[in-house]
């Protein structure tokens with residue numbers, strides 16, 4: 507049984523201009539012990555899918571799904587109770603996640619105290635151990651520091667240590683390296699992989715960066731306009747993408763462009779979230795679109811555990 511099992515998640519948000527379809531039909535199956543990347547352009551519903559899983563969808567949002575389960579519990583009822591216990595969050599900006607006026611010792615202690623009954627000295631040892639587990643070289647000094655005295659990479663390690671302190675076994679990491687330098691970001695990804703291997707964690711990694719998928723993830727799901735359009739093992743998705751949108755994302759990578767050529771952006775833009783979509787949402791931008799693509803929802807194509815939604819037969823994709 508997958509740890510996270512989402513089928514046809516739909517999140518509608520009321521606004522003064524009418525309802526916004528932030529997530530239209532996202533399916534996501536994440537097995538224990540994997541890092542599962544969720545990738546797509548800005549506005550495709552990545553963050554809202556994560557927020558709904560954490561029980562943090564905006565006020566008044568309507569959440570519907572065929573299945574929305576975490577370890578057998580229905581997230582529509584239990585997301586809030588699981589947040590900060592089994593489900594942790596690592597946000598993009600560690601400086602915003604930490605309190606600027608409290609020492610790291612105090613902030614670590616607050617989290618440990620909320621989850622464990624331990625005497626003060628044992629809590630301090632636990633805080634130092636958790637900071638060491640995230641690769642921080644001098645935990646004693648870090649504990650005495652305030653967030654502004656630490657680099658962005660060190661702050662993100664503290665945020666990860668706090669998530670570990672809750673005892674969470676499932677982490678939602680929303681663009682965890684975007685605010686960091688490339689080399690520091692790579693170190694944070696390596697740390698997450700190490701923690702997954704050593705502690706049996708499971709990670710949902712939200713990103714708009716194919717390099718993050720390639721470097722850190724076992725499986726990946728591609729979102730387009732609020733829908734999951736392709737999912738599979740990372741090698742399959744990157745090397746034999748089925749969906750034309752995934753191909754376009756990969757073609758837009760700098761490595762794919764001839765030396766000195768301009769970065770190939772995908773022409774057009776995603777449909778606004780209030781639009782009604784009858785067929786494939788990518789049809790207006792798809793170089794291979796046929797009349798049926800705009801008219802009817804695409805069928806699922808599969809190659810082993812790699813699946814995608816497309817009208818094109820597999821050999822024509």
Ligand SMILES: Nc1ncnc2c1ncn2[C@@H]1O[C@H](COP(=O)(O)OP(=O)(O)OP(=O)(O)O)[C@@H](O)[C@H]1O
Nearest residue numbers: 519526528547548549550551552553554555564779
């Ligand atoms: N509180 C809100 N009220 C109205 N619409 C919202 C709200 N939050 C998100 N949306 C809309 O829902 C859609 C999905 O947003 P979401 O933030 O999940 O996308 P995303 O893929 O995470 O994008 P990004 O990479 O920019 O964070 C977008 O069209 C966004 O404008």
